[in-house]
Each structure stands twice: as structure tokens, then as C-alpha cells.
Amino acid sequence: DAGVIQSPRHEVTEMGQEVTLRCKPISGHNSLFWYRQTMMRGLELLIYFNNNVPIDDSGMPEDRFSAKMPNASFSTLKIQPSEPRDSAVYFCASSLALGGGNQPQHFGDGTRLSIL
Amino acid sequence: AQSVTQLDSHVSVSEGTPVLLRCNYSSSYSPSLFWYVQHPNKGLQLLLKYTSAATLVKGINGFEAEFKKSETSFHLTKPSAHMSDAAEYFCVVSETGRGGADGLTFGKGTHLIIQP
Numbered sequence: 001d002a003g004v005i006q007s008p009r010h011e012v013t014e015m016g017q018e019v020t021l022r023c024k025p026i027s028g029h030n031s032l033f034w035y036r037q038t039m040m041r042g043l044e045l046l047i048y049f050n051n052n053v054p055i056d057d058s059g060m061p062e063d064r065f066s067a068k069m070p071n072a073s074f075s076t077l078k079i080q081p082s083e084p085r086d087s088a089v090y091f092c093a094s095s096l097a098l099g100g101g102n103q104p105q106h107f108g109d110g111t112r113l114s115i116l
Numbered sequence: 117a118q119s120v121t122q123l124d125s126h127v128s129v130s131e132g133t134p135v136l137l138r139c140n141y142s143s144s145y146s147p148s149l150f151w152y153v154q155h156p157n158k159g160l161q162l163l164l165k166y167t168s169a170a171t172l173v174k175g176i177n178g179f180e181a182e183f184k185k186s187e188t189s190f191h192l193t194k195p196s197a198h199m200s201d202a203a204e205y206f207c208v209v210s211e212t213g214r215g216g217a218d219g220l221t222f223g224k225g226t227h228l229i230i231q232p
Contacts, residue, residue, distance in 0.1 A: 004159070043206070043222045091159055104150055105220060107159030 002026070004108035006092050012114045018080040021111045024073055025094030033105060034067055034077050035091040043091075049075065050097055082115045089113070118143045120209045122223035129197050130231045137192040137226045139207035149190045150208040150220070151181055160206060166190065177201070202230045 005024040013019060025032050033048040047057040049069045057067070064083070069075040079086055089112050093105040123138040141147060148167045152160040164175025171183045177200075181192045190207060207223040 042224045045220075093160075104162045104165055105160075107152075107161070109157075109159045112157075 004092055004094050004106055006090075006108035006111050008111060009109065010112045010114075012116065013082060014116050015083055016081045017115075018078065019082045019086075019113060019115075021077040021090050021092075021113070023075045023077070023092030023108060025075070025092070026106055027073065029094035029096050029106070030072070031095045031097035031105075032069060032075050033093040033095075034075070035093065036088045037091060037110070038088045046077070084115045087113055087115050118145075118147065118209050118221050120207050120221055120223040122205075122207050122226050124226050125224070126227045126229065128229040128231060131199055132196050135192070135194040135197045135201065135228065137205050137207075137228065139190045139192065139223060140188050141190060141207070141209045142188060143209055148210045149181075149183060150210070151175065151179070151190075151192050152206045152208060154204040154206065154225075156203075163192070163205075197228075197230050199230050199232065202228055204228070 004026055007022045011019060031048060031050050034046040035043050036046055037043045044059055046059045047067045048055055052069045052072060065079055067077045089110045091107050091110045093107045095103045095105045097103055120139060120141045127137060129135055146168055150165045151163040153163050154160045163179050164173045164181055166173045166183045174180045179192055179194045181190055183190050204225045204227050206225050208220045210220045
């Protein structure tokens with residue numbers, strides 16, 4: 001079975017440029033999560049969607065970050081303009097959320113983002 | 117509110133010896149608990165989960181964890197470490213019964229080092 005697919009795997013760009021990260025969740029999953037991982041702060045939840053609707057975006061650092069989920073099989077995380085402090089590994093995860101809190105999340109391999 | 121504390125940031129063991137990674141949690145509701153493993157440059161992979169069934173949970177790769185409500189602990193163990201077990205391990209809590217999408221709270225991780 002195909003897992004969560006993220007693209008690109010690596011992205012290097014100059015500060016000020018727009019960055020778009022992409023995620024395809026596991027088919028049939030109804031929840032999608034975007035995380036950021038750094039050495040300093042560990043794993044941080046940025047935003048999550050349930051049935052394509054953003055539920056909690058309180059983890060989004062600032063207005064430069066935005067996320068969309070136009071359909072059940074695709075989501076994007078956009079940073080505009082990018083800054084060096086945005087450098088991190090960004091993970092997408094999906095799950096079949098039933099409201100009981102006991103469903104595990106399945107993670108993609110991440111996008112390693114470097115802003116110069 | 118829920119939280120999780122991984123008591124050791126680094127654990128070093130010799131190959132063939134037992135592994136113990138410690139995790140304590142707090143939760144206002146009946147928790148679901150997970151252990152994930154992250155190998156270098158990879159996403160998080162589910163090792164095992166506890167969801168109010170048997171308190172001793174067996175996972176992949178010979179790992180198991182025991183849920184102890186009186187101690188609010190969910191320690192991860194393995195009888196005999198293998199070199200391939202070297203990775204970062206995350207303890208995760210989710211509150212059953214909260215409803216809505218299943219948000220997880222991650223510990224800060226324990227880096228497991230296997231000495232030859």
C-alpha cells in the first residue's frame with residue numbers, strides 16, 4: 001500500500017522566495033496533519049484538517065504560512081516569503097479519525113527545507 | 117490538557133542487552149498512547165499503541181510497552197537490542213473521548229544509541 005507521499009524531498013531556496021510543499025495522504029484517511037521538526041523545538045504541529053476542513057491552525061507560526069486541502073487526496077503548505085528561520089524538516093501525516101483519539105497517524109518521509 | 121514526558125533525552129546500551137525508554141503522561145481523559153520510531157532522514161513509524169485493551173502491548177521489531185495507570189507511565193522495552201534499533205523514539209498521547217479530529221501530543225524524543 002502507498003503511504004503518505006510528500007514532495008519535494010529536499011528544497012533549497014533563497015530567502016524571500018515562495019515555497020510550496022505538497023502532500024498526498026493515504027487513500028481513505030480523513031484527517032491530515034502538517035508538522036515541523038527542528039533540533040531546537042522538536043516536532044511541532046502546525047495545522048490539521050478533518051474532512052478537508054482546517055480544524056486547528058494555532059500552530060502556524062505567522063501569516064507567512066498558509067495551508068490548503070482542496071480535496072481528500074491533496075494538501076499544500078505554502079511559505080511566502082520564506083526566511084532562513086523556516087529551515088526545518090516538514091512532515092505530513094494522515095489518519096482515519098473516528099473521534100475516539102485512538103487512531104495512529106501515518107507519516108510521510110518529510111521535506112527537508114533549507115532557506116539561504 | 118494532556119502532556120507527555122520522556123525522562124531521558126539519550127539512552128546508550130550495548131548490542132544484545134535490554135532496552136528501556138521511559139515515558140510518563142498526564143491526561144484528563146482515558147488516554148490512548150503510542151510509541152513511534154524515527155530513523156535518520158525518515159518519517160515517524162508507529163511501533164505500537166495502547167487503546168484501553170490489554171495493558172501490555174506488543175509492537176513491531178520485538179518492542180513492547182506496559183501501560184501503568186497508577187504510575188501514569190508507558191515505558192518501552194526490548195529484551196535484546198540490535199544495531200538497527202538505533203534511532204529516535206517518541207512517546208505520544210491522545211485523549212480518547214475528546215471528539216473531533218485526533219490531535220496527538222508528542223514527547224521530545226529519546227535518542228537510542230547502540231554500542232557494538
